[in-house]
Amino acid sequence: VLRTRITTNRGGGIALDLADATGTPLGRIDTLTLRPVTAEQLDTTPTHDSLFHLDWRTLPAPNPSTVNADILEVAASTIDGDVPAAVQTALADVLVQLQEWLTADEQDGRLVVVTRGAVATGGTEQVTDLAAAAVWGLIRSAQSEHPDRIVLIDTDGSLEDLAALAGLDEPQLAVRAGEVLVPRLVRTTVPAEAALPPVTGPVLVTGAGGALGGLVARHLVTAHGVRDLVLVSRRPSTTLVEELRELGAEVRWASCDVTDRDALAALIGELTASDGPGLAGVVHAAGVVDDGVLESLTPER
Ligand SMILES: NC(=O)c1ccc[n+]([C@@H]2O[C@H](COP(=O)([O-])OP(=O)(O)OC[C@H]3O[C@@H](n4cnc5c(N)ncnc54)[C@H](OP(=O)(O)O)[C@@H]3O)[C@@H](O)[C@H]2O)c1
Known part of the structure; x- marks a missing residue:
């Protein structure tokens, strides 16, 4: 490190x-x-080989070296019922155990975090535990902050000794039918004629006054020919509205707090009413960041 x-x-x-x-x-x-780079110095020729997707590949003859590993089994939850509550409970539980392990650990051991149904490794397989899938997100951030210390394994229960896989030098693994799978990026081939269908009808962008929402709104207009935008934030951004109108779009601004369910339902009801414009798409980019490194996270954050 x-x-x-x-x-x-x-x-x-x-x-x-x-x-x-x-x-x-x-x-x-x-x-x-650092010297500035001019646009000419960069090769800005559009390429069509920069799209990748994740593929789970069988690790041929895994040969793990023995390392000192603790196991943290993530309790199973189901996607029925109150999913946000199940996600929050699972994340808070794992966070506390992770923080305790980091405080107590002697810096040479590894932690193996075991889930079930958190990832889909291909074919018709589905994620069956959304809370465990969120745990993967948390742990993958933890892995960036504590490299080589934490191993994530999603298992179907077909291998007994998961601690032995901690020495494989692979941060994320899946066990399926007795085989060990690893995620790899592979190139996605896009057919030359593939094109997105034209967007007809309004597109709702939340957080439009912010950095990402503004970029998305401009991109929808300039790259996808969207002509009808409904922009939402709590406070309006007149400069963005003017800019998008100059680009030829029809723009409506709706000041709305998206955490206020009634206000949001009223807005969507208006847009989707039988005599309303309907909705061609929604991009949700409203959000407030309150993050921190693992040691300073709390269940609320
Ligand atoms: N920028 C990045 O590189 C990046 C990367 C990954 C993830 N994200 C996430 O993406 C989201 C947007 O990021 P950003 O950089 O665009 O943030 P930003 O510049 O702070 O913009 C956030 C926008 O959301 C609006 N907003 C916040 N709470 C709202 C609410 N309750 N109802 C309606 N609108 C609300 C804000 O406007 P008002 O305050 O006027 O409502 C603002 O327009 C955040 O959740 C962020 O964590 C950002």
């Missing part, structure tokens, strides 16, 4: 301090000079 502290020095340059996982200094770069 190489940890890097990045600071700006007086001359405006960037300095880097390099240390190992225990904080022992390894080196220092006094000045890193």
Whole structure:
């Protein structure tokens, strides 16, 4: 593990301090000079080979080395009933156990987090436990913050010794019918004639006053020819509305708090009423970030 502290020095340059996982200094770069790149220097020719998808591949003859591993079994939940509550409960439970393990652990062991039905590895397989799927999201962030310490395994129960898989140098694994599968990115081939159908009718964009919502709204108009937009945030953004109208779109602004179910239902009811415009699509980009590294997360966050 190489940890890097990045600071700006007086001359405006960037300095880097390099240390190992225990904080022992390894080196220092006094000045890193960055030069602007012009558009011409970048190859901006559109390519059609930059789309990838995830494929689960069988790991041929896994040969794990023995490592010291603890197991955290994630309790099963079902997707019936109150899904958000089940997700919150599962995440809070795993978070607490993860934080306890990190505090107690001696820095050389690994933690194997075991789920069932959290990922679909192909074919007709479905995710059967949405709470466990959310746990994968949490753990994958934890893996970025604590590299080589945590291993995620989604199992169908066909292999006994999951701790033995912790030494495989693979952060995420699935066990299906006694085989060990690993996720790999593979190129997606898109047929040359593949094109999105034209969008007719209004598209609702929440969080339109924010960074992502604004980008999405512009992209819908310029790249997909959307001509009718309904933009939602709590506070209006007149500059965006003007800009989109100049690009030829018809834009309605609806100031609405999307956490207010009644207000949102009234807005959607208006748009989907039999004599209303109908809705061609929804992009939900409203949100408020309150995040932090694993050690500072709370169940509420
Ligand atoms: N930017 C990124 O790179 C990035 C990457 C990954 C994920 N995200 C997530 O994507 C979401 C949007 O990101 P952003 O960067 O665009 O954030 P942002 O610039 O802060 O914009 C958030 C937008 O959501 C609106 N909003 C917040 N709460 C709302 C509510 N209750 N009802 C209606 N509108 C509401 C805000 O407007 P008002 O305050 O006026 O309502 C604002 O227009 C966030 O949840 C963020 O965590 C962002």
